[in-house]
Amino acid sequence: MQNTSLQFRNQVTIKLADARLQDALSRLQSRFVEGRSAVISEIADLEEARTAAATIRDRVINNLEHWLVHFEQQATACGAIVHWAETGADVNRIVAGIAAQHGVKTAAKSKSMVSEECGLNDALELAGVKVMETDLGEYILQLAKEAPSHIVAPVVHKNKEEISDLFAEKHHLPRKTGIAELCREAREVLRPAFLNADMGISGANFLVAETGSALIVTNEGNGRLVTTLPRVHVAITGIEKVVPTLEDVTTLLRLLPRSATGQSITNYVSVLTGKKNAEDHDGPEHFHIILLDNGRSSLVGSEMQEMLRCIRCGACMNHCPVYQNIGGHAYGWVYPGPMGSILTPLLGGIEKSPDLPNASTFCGACAAVCPVKIPLPDLLRKLREKQLQRGMKSWQETFLLKVWAWLALHPTIYAIATRIGVRLIRMMGGKEKLLHTLPGAGGWTDGRDFPAPSGKTFRELHKRGAGQ
Amino acid sequence: MNAREKILSKIRSAQTQSSAPVTSAHLAQHPRGPLPPAPTDLVACFKERALKLSSDVLETHSRAEVPTLLARYLRGKNLPVSGVCWPSLAGLPWSAAGLDMPSRPAKNSDLVGVTGAFCAIAETGTLMMLSGPDTPATTSLLPETHVAVLDPRRIVATMEDAWDLLRKEFKQPPRAVNFISGPSRTADIEQTVTLGAHGPYRVLLILASL
Numbered sequence: 001m002q003n004t005s006l007q008f009r010n011q012v013t014i015k016l017a018d019a020r021l022q023d024a025l026s027r028l029q030s031r032f033v034e035g036r037s038a039v040i041s042e043i044a045d046l047e048e049a050r051t052a053a054a055t056i057r058d059r060v061i062n063n064l065e066h067w068l069v070h071f072e073q074q075a076t077a078c079g080a081i082v083h084w085a086e087t088g089a090d091v092n093r094i095v096a097g098i099a100a101q102h103g104v105k106t107a108a109k110s111k112s113m114v115s116e117e118c119g120l121n122d123a124l125e126l127a128g129v130k131v132m133e134t135d136l137g138e139y140i141l142q143l144a145k146e147a148p149s150h151i152v153a154p155v156v157h158k159n160k161e162e163i164s165d166l167f168a169e170k171h172h173l174p175r176k177t178g179i180a181e182l183c184r185e186a187r188e189v190l191r192p193a194f195l196n197a198d199m200g201i202s203g204a205n206f207l208v209a210e211t212g213s214a215l216i217v218t219n220e221g222n223g224r225l226v227t228t229l230p231r232v233h234v235a236i237t238g239i240e241k242v243v244p245t246l247e248d249v250t251t252l253l254r255l256l257p258r259s260a261t262g263q264s265i266t267n268y269v270s271v272l273t274g275k276k277n278a279e280d281h282d283g284p285e286h287f288h289i290i291l292l293d294n295g296r297s298s299l300v301g302s303e304m305q306e307m308l309r310c311i312r313c314g315a316c317m318n319h320c321p322v323y324q325n326i327g328g329h330a331y332g333w334v335y336p337g338p339m340g341s342i343l344t345p346l347l348g349g350i351e352k353s354p355d356l357p358n359a360s361t362f363c364g365a366c367a368a369v370c371p372v373k374i375p376l377p378d379l380l381r382k383l384r385e386k387q388l389q390r391g392m393k394s395w396q397e398t399f400l401l402k403v404w405a406w407l408a409l410h411p412t413i414y415a416i417a418t419r420i421g422v423r424l425i426r427m428m429g430g431k432e433k434l435l436h437t438l439p440g441a442g443g444w445t446d447g448r449d450f451p452a453p454s455g456k457t458f459r460e461l462h463k464r465g466a467g468q
Numbered sequence: 469m470n471a472r473e474k475i476l477s478k479i480r481s482a483q484t485q486s487s488a489p490v491t492s493a494h495l496a497q498h499p500r501g502p503l504p505p506a507p508t509d510l511v512a513c514f515k516e517r518a519l520k521l522s523s524d525v526l527e528t529h530s531r532a533e534v535p536t537l538l539a540r541y542l543r544g545k546n547l548p549v550s551g552v553c554w555p556s557l558a559g560l561p562w563s564a565a566g567l568d569m570p571s572r573p574a575k576n577s578d579l580v581g582v583t584g585a586f587c588a589i590a591e592t593g594t595l596m597m598l599s600g601p602d603t604p605a606t607t608s609l610l611p612e613t614h615v616a617v618l619d620p621r622r623i624v625a626t627m628e629d630a631w632d633l634l635r636k637e638f639k640q641p642p643r644a645v646n647f648i649s650g651p652s653r654t655a656d657i658e659q660t661v662t663l664g665a666h667g668p669y670r671v672l673l674i675l676a677s678l
Binding site: 024027028031032042043044045048049052053056059062063064065066067068069070078084085086090134135136137140153154155156159160163179180182183184187190191194195209210211213219220221222224225227228229239244245246247248250251253254261264265266267268269270271272273274275276277279280281282283291293297298300301302 | 470471472474475476478479480482483490491494495498499500501502504505517521573576592594599600601604605606609626627628631640641642643644645646647648649650651652653654655656657658659660662664665666667668
């Protein structure tokens, strides 16, 4: 998928003015934020569970080479074929090669954000393979030729009227209006796609090193269908998704669906190990697992390594006041919200996403809900530092930061400057004690007034307090 | 250098730790993480959680009663009385209860699929199914109604207990381990939960003591 995050500011203006999107985003908040909070309390000691989950992820990433090699050995011993891909284009080439090798004409696909990174569907169409998305949300997006706007609920930006119109147009059937009827229609249209597909394509939420298995969590059952019926199954995932043991993955599974959709467990958890045995009636004859790097290895051992803990639950975006107001498309790539504001610049190039690390109020909600304790605001702050070091900030911002740094190193002058500053702003606030405009910060005061300070600095107040 | 070598060497040069013994010790011990408090009554806990996830639950003290219970359930819901079952259930008196349940893997046209289960998990009201020649995965997947006949003594507390049971009874996992927790569902349209997405519309659990 092409990275268009350079357009972030323009996109934000458009998305804020989009009434239908704003309505859709309010639904997300009530369902996912409240849903999470209702079931997360089932875990007796949430802090203990989050720490255990973070420890499991760190154990893997601190020793990633060993765990990857162990996974590969186990998976291969069970009859899977493991492929390694440096870039998204490599994934596309490998999948097209597997398709050609097995004479694949049609593929049924369950939701995979990694395949979105690669732009796999377009590449396979070019290679003559017809790809059908089967996750309801992804299927709707494929019909509408749109990108997902959320990693768990990809079509959150559309309402049911839009989907009714789309189905009526594309299915040539009488227009349905109820959500259950729309789901039934999609089921009936897609069932033949599962039955006739030569190849099933899925992601993998986790790879279990102990058993060489790919694990998928789904609710619709399409993940089970695409990994059971077609004669070839290709699972595509990132190299960081390895987890040591079945017990470790179970600890993570207690947190993933609760954090993502507010479910204690997803309807289906499938642990797939190797290919169909000779006596089996079902299962793929060929099982390929593709491990994608696409920049992930450059985070290992770096100050951004904690980002590799991410298990893609989407809780950070659900709780983010920025995402809640602009939706996922504005971020310009596969991953939106706080995790996307970090991953997009790290995987796609810091220069290509100058606004994303700054699209945060640092309120800290994302870090508070993250099931694997990724310090998301800290990582965003580190990216801002990198931007400054690389001269990506405007001269005004750079100059002001230099002045600030100099003042902070000279406490006496700092005290004098702030005393003058707060008195000046106090005066500007007048009787109303509000500033309607701030020189140099017009963008901030466009939408709200700036409350004038009391006219005393913190140090003055502290000194007075200490004297009492 | 191929892609595998390039990726692994990049990781190797950046990695802080590199210790194979630590890896194998962790694998050998496979320690458990924090666990939920153990339920006092596994069966009651399983039933409560299963109902919460929109499964239906019936109980009987005799396996021979299963067909009668199922026939009543299907007729009560105006559902078809024919389907398929796993070979292990072929001996139940299906036709005496007016049901047509041949033992074979499910096809797309089959509307009821009757299976057993490897075990079940009380913590979440979940079935654990293992794929195999006598336990086809399609039977719990293609039909609109999935019926699982379960021995209540095979209900364990947690998924960790289920893994231990698997390790005890099999050397390695089968091609597919499927955990099933209620009917398939989607909330993709307006975040409204709708039962019956691509898998079954309903799941009936029949707890039948042997």
